[in-house]
Amino acid sequence: MLKVDNLKKYFPVERGVFRRVIDYVRAVDGISFEIKKGEVFALVGESGCGKTTTAKMIVGLFEPTDGEIFFHGKDISLLKRKELARKIQIIFQDPFASLNPRLTIGTIVGEAVKHRLEATDEKVKNKKIKKETRELLNRVGLPVNILNEYPHQFSGGQRQRIGIARALAMQPELIVADEPVSSLDISVQAQILNLLLDLRDSLELSYLLIAHDLNVVRFLADRVAVMYQGKIVERGSVRNVYEDPLHPYTKKLLEAIPTLETETIK
Amino acid sequence: MEKILEVKNLSVEFYKGGKVIQALRDTSLTLKRNEVLSIVGESGCGKSTLALSILKLIPEKEGRVISGEILFKGEDLLRLSDEKLLQIRGDRISIIFQDPFTSLNPVFKISKQIAESLILHKKENLSTHQMEKEIIELLELVKLPKPKDTMLSYPHQLSGGMQQRVMIAIALSSNPEILIADEPTTALDVTIQKEILNLLTELQKKLGLSVVLITHDFGIVAQTCQRVSVMYAGIIVEEASTSEIFHNPLHPYTKGLLESLPSREELPSSSQGKKRRLKAIPGQVPDPSNLPSGCKFNPRCPKVIEDCKPEEPRLREIVKNHWVRCIRAVY
Numbered sequence: 001m002l003k004v005d006n007l008k009k010y011f012p013v014e015r016g017v018f019r020r021v022i023d024y025v026r027a028v029d030g031i032s033f034e035i036k037k038g039e040v041f042a043l044v045g046e047s048g049c050g051k052t053t054t055a056k057m058i059v060g061l062f063e064p065t066d067g068e069i070f071f072h073g074k075d076i077s078l079l080k081r082k083e084l085a086r087k088i089q090i091i092f093q094d095p096f097a098s099l100n101p102r103l104t105i106g107t108i109v110g111e112a113v114k115h116r117l118e119a120t121d122e123k124v125k126n127k128k129i130k131k132e133t134r135e136l137l138n139r140v141g142l143p144v145n146i147l148n149e150y151p152h153q154f155s156g157g158q159r160q161r162i163g164i165a166r167a168l169a170m171q172p173e174l175i176v177a178d179e180p181v182s183s184l185d186i187s188v189q190a191q192i193l194n195l196l197l198d199l200r201d202s203l204e205l206s207y208l209l210i211a212h213d214l215n216v217v218r219f220l221a222d223r224v225a226v227m228y229q230g231k232i233v234e235r236g237s238v239r240n241v242y243e244d245p246l247h248p249y250t251k252k253l254l255e256a257i258p259t260l261e262t263e264t265i266k
Numbered sequence: 267m268e269k270i271l272e273v274k275n276l277s278v279e280f281y282k283g284g285k286v287i288q289a290l291r292d293t294s295l296t297l298k299r300n301e302v303l304s305i306v307g308e309s310g311c312g313k314s315t316l317a318l319s320i321l322k323l324i325p326e327k328e329g330r331v332i333s334g335e336i337l338f339k340g341e342d343l344l345r346l347s348d349e350k351l352l353q354i355r356g357d358r359i360s361i362i363f364q365d366p367f368t369s370l371n372p373v374f375k376i377s378k379q380i381a382e383s384l385i386l387h388k389k390e391n392l393s394t395h396q397m398e399k400e401i402i403e404l405l406e407l408v409k410l411p412k413p414k415d416t417m418l419s420y421p422h423q424l425s426g427g428m429q430q431r432v433m434i435a436i437a438l439s440s441n442p443e444i445l446i447a448d449e450p451t452t453a454l455d456v457t458i459q460k461e462i463l464n465l466l467t468e469l470q471k472k473l474g475l476s477v478v479l480i481t482h483d484f485g486i487v488a489q490t491c492q493r494v495s496v497m498y499a500g501i502i503v504e505e506a507s508t509s510e511i512f513h514n515p516l517h518p519y520t521k522g523l524l525e526s527l528p529s530r531e532e533l534p535s536s537s538q539g540k541k542r543r544l545k546a547i548p549g550q551v552p553d554p555s556n557l558p559s560g561c562k563f564n565p566r567c568p569k570v571i572e573d574c575k576p577e578e579p580r581l582r583e584i585v586k587n588h589w590v591r592c593i594r595a596v597y
């Protein structure tokens with residue numbers, strides 16, 4: 001469904017008054033992978049490895065320096081913004097920063113519904129938008145009577161659900177989830193992880209999961225690619241990569257996860 | 267073993283947006299010499315407030331201690347004069363925070379920041395050469411490679427892990443007896459986290475430190491701590507040895523948290539098959555300015571009964587050295 005081919009993103013490093021380019025930061029340095037329909041594919045790595053930059057290119061927020069991204073065989077750089085938005089959506093890490101504090105929940109989610117509907121009759125449009133907005137809120141486990149409230153009135157977990165509702169409004173096939181639970185309390189993380197799986201099953205969604213928490217990836221993902229300094233160093237099913245890591249960096253990453261075995265304490 | 271720090275019935279109030287928030291309510295805990303105690307909890311549970319209160323670091327306008335005692339080797343820190351408290355804060359009891367980048371001064375070199383700490387804690391009469399030697403020793407203690415280069419760097423030139431090592435060096439420069447570490451690795455990558463935790467464990471043993479480690483990550487607790495206090499809504503709800511907490515959690519909140527961790531799940535047998543769901547705790551952490559009556563966890567608790575609602579339970583020792591604040595907990 002999604003195919004990434006030799007993708008690169010280089011950021012120029014400029015120096016001096018005339019802003020001469022002296023070097024490049026090779027944030028993403030030639031990566032390739034595929035995501036099948038209905039799959040949860042994870043990109044893991046530590047800070048600076050290029051996973052978030054990759055996510056942004058797939059959603060169209062960054063333009064690749066080189067390489068191609070294909071969706072159902074078609075090069076996404078040829079698609080208009082709106083067309084792309086109907087196929088691929090994104091959920092961000094920070095539920096506090098990703099919702100416009102001046103807009104009501106009804107507007108935040110409703111605007112997305114409005115874009116998708118493109119209805120012409122104003123009256124019919126507004127009624128339909130409200131109905132769908134409520135349905136979306138219900139689907140993500142939120143009460144439906146919150147259309148006139150503002151983001152600051154909700155907790156982190158609730159805001160994350162609102163962000164998910166907004167992403168679903170465009171009825172995408174692929175959702176890029178950039179660290180969807182790392183800003184949340186652990187008791188809420190489980191709720192959101194469950195929700196993401198429920199939505200995957202009921203809406204036949206696929207996910208590109210960007211995460212640094214290897215336990216979350218282990219739980220949510222089917223396949224995983226490990227990134228290091230802009231390149232993919234290992235890729236495979238979660239089971240294979242976690243149980244039998246081949247690349248030394250993958251091994252190092254897995255060994256670093258603090259486990260719950262307490263026999264190690266003296 | 268000797269009790270080096272005893273917090274007794276500490277209650278702390280915060281003022282925010284015209285509301286009074288009970289950040290800490292009648293909290294008590296004990297730290298023994300050479301022990302690593304962990305305080306675990308989610309946002310709003312009061313763990314950071316507890317850390318800041320021990321060293322009287324809460325600004326007067328933001329909040330105050332309403333009642334309780336904080337005994338350091340038998341002496342109540344809350345009743346000390348500011349002058350005497352200065353001799354303890356940063357000297358006998360040191361603290362490191364989550365984000366080293368905001369703790370370090372961006373306009374001064376590392377050498378100057380460490381020197382500042384050394385001078386404050388009585389090493390004011392050293393020659394430049396001697397000072398340099400002390401700084402290098404400290405940087406070597408925290409295993410920073412190329413200490414001479416690091417000394418002359420500015421904080422932004424160092425990685426997060428290196429900055430945190432510098433913070434630890436500054437915290438240890440006075441040879442303190444107690445180190446409080448408030449989420450010291452949360453902002454760091456997992457491989458760096460492992461290194462920093464190993465470093466802290468090593469230093470603890472080498473220097474005979476007593477440590478209070480505040481975290482939300484049970485994995486860190488398992489690897490580094492001997493005792494755990496679980497906090498919820500401003501109060502301790504369970505306290506036991508690390509081994510007991512993991513093998514025999516008794517408070518429904520602790521059980522719920524442990525059961526909801528994704529690491530507890532088995533890997534799915536098929537690669538794209540139906541995955542099991544996590545056992546999540548419903549609802550969310552209560553608003554500290556609007557706590558329910560009785561046991562604060564009761565709205566979310568699977569074991570709740572009517573008796574849970576009128577009055578908050580006391581901590582009871584259900585098993586030896588295992589305390590639980592729940593009327594339904596049994597061994």
